[in-house]
Amino acid sequence: GSQPKLPTLPFKAEEFCPPEAFEKMEPEDIEFQEATGNEGASFERTYHCAALVLWPRSRYLAIINQSGLTHALLVLNDLCQQRESSKKKSNKQDALTLASYILRDWLPQYYVNSRGYQKNDPIPDFLDCLCRLEDSALIKRAWLIAAEHGVYRKQDSKALAKASVYLPWTDIVDYTSKAITLSAVENPKACITLLIKLCRKQKPNDRRQLNTAALVLFKSLPGDPQRYPEPKPWQQSRMTLTDSDIANTITSFSMIGIDLAEKTLDYMLAWPTSYNIGKVLLPAALYTSSKDNNQWPAVVRLRKIAITHLQIKLAKQLKPPADLSRGNKLKCSCKDCKELGRFLTNPDQSQWHFKAVEIRRKHVQQNIDGSKSDIDYITDKKNRPYTLVCTKNQASYQLLVKQSKNDKKSLTKLLAV
Numbered sequence: 153g154s155q156p157k158l159p160t161l162p163f164k165a166e167e168f169c170p171p172e173a174f175e176k177m178e179p180e181d182i183e184f185q186e187a188t189g190n191e192g193a194s195f196e197r198t199y200h201c202a203a204l205v206l207w208p209r210s211r212y213l214a215i216i217n218q219s220g221l222t223h224a225l226l227v228l229n230d231l232c233q234q235r236e237s238s239k240k241k242s243n244k245q246d247a248l249t250l251a252s253y254i255l256r257d258w259l260p261q262y263y264v265n266s267r268g269y270q271k272n273d274p275i276p277d278f279l280d281c282l283c284r285l286e287d288s289a290l291i292k293r294a295w296l297i298a299a300e301h302g303v304y305r306k307q308d309s310k311a312l313a314k315a316s317v318y319l320p321w322t323d324i325v326d327y328t329s330k331a332i333t334l335s336a337v338e339n340p341k342a343c344i345t346l347l348i349k350l351c352r353k354q355k356p357n358d359r360r361q362l363n364t365a366a367l368v369l370f371k372s373l374p375g376d377p378q379r380y381p382e383p384k385p386w387q388q389s390r391m392t393l394t395d396s397d398i399a400n401t402i403t404s405f406s407m408i409g410i411d412l413a414e415k416t417l418d419y420m421l422a423w424p425t426s427y428n429i430g431k432v433l434l435p436a437a438l439y440t441s442s443k444d445n446n447q448w449p450a451v452v453r454l455r456k457i458a459i460t461h462l463q464i465k466l467a468k469q470l471k472p473p474a475d476l477s478r479g480n481k482l483k484c485s486c487k488d489c490k491e492l493g494r495f496l497t498n499p500d501q502s503q504w505h506f507k508a509v510e511i512r513r514k515h516v517q518q519n520i521d522g523s524k525s526d527i528d529y530i531t532d533k534k535n536r537p538y539t540l541v542c543t544k545n546q547a548s549y550q551l552l553v554k555q556s557k558n559d560k561k562s563l564t565k566l567l568a569v
Contacts (some may be wrong), residue, residue, distance in 0.1 A: 437566060
């Protein structure tokens, strides 16, 4: 009469008793649909059958494990909750047994088959269960698997760093170096996250032992085209680091070795295409705007570079357009776009009427939107063919005004640190 929280369990035909039981089953209901067009006829059969499922009680967890990583993890989490609420030793032992099955059968396979983004990543939840069980032996096995396959997701890096407190620091240093060596090129973001999370948990002398892993990561940072002369498609998608990635790189490197952090900032400044001051380094400086980071020279220098950039930018006086001339950023050189370009650069013309068939009007609209030209447009449908009515605006100037206000706020924030 119990209601066990069992997941969907797989089974094979040879597990039936008698073996031909399924063949003799008659459907309760059959639905038939005739063929339509190129589609064949379809049959749907509904079965309502009872089955008696038997397995040895001693093999209960092993059979649960057969249902797969996701389902087994649900049961593991339930066992952890039962242990925390009842403090029963048997619940903990069952949880440890199931966790060991998952480590043996599913975790290595998952690392091999699921690099990159995963909507439902089970690794953080699994490591959280191991931490709740406080079993250093299983946590060590999980870390070893990560070291053998690398780290490829930020959320996994955070979970590994959280679990690191249950292992000797010398082991973590070794595993981290191995993992970053394997995955720094393919996913530097996950490696950066792992380093910063580990550094924030350790004392200064312990952080310095991560120097080998940090050097590997430094040599894998995007920027210098000679590092990736012919980047693979999967490498190109990971060539751009976010502001938080850059901030965490410089901060973690500062904790590991001040000279390495300074060298890293010099490298980023040398490759402005990958590390644009306004678009990347300034947001990174804002990300580090905490008084706790004032002790790191590279972080302080990054902020000074951002402050100087903002001061130079704000020193320029913003003025609205003096006439109706607007910048021509159109890339298309067809007849219609050339006419549009002449309208854009005309200092006396505020409106342009383009009477044409739909395909030509849509082409002009796409080029206006694609080039972000300072034009509003509507379609006049009074007569055929319809007319595209284009009117100049001050969108670019208004965007600069808005950006200037944001720059002032950013400068105030950086100066206040």
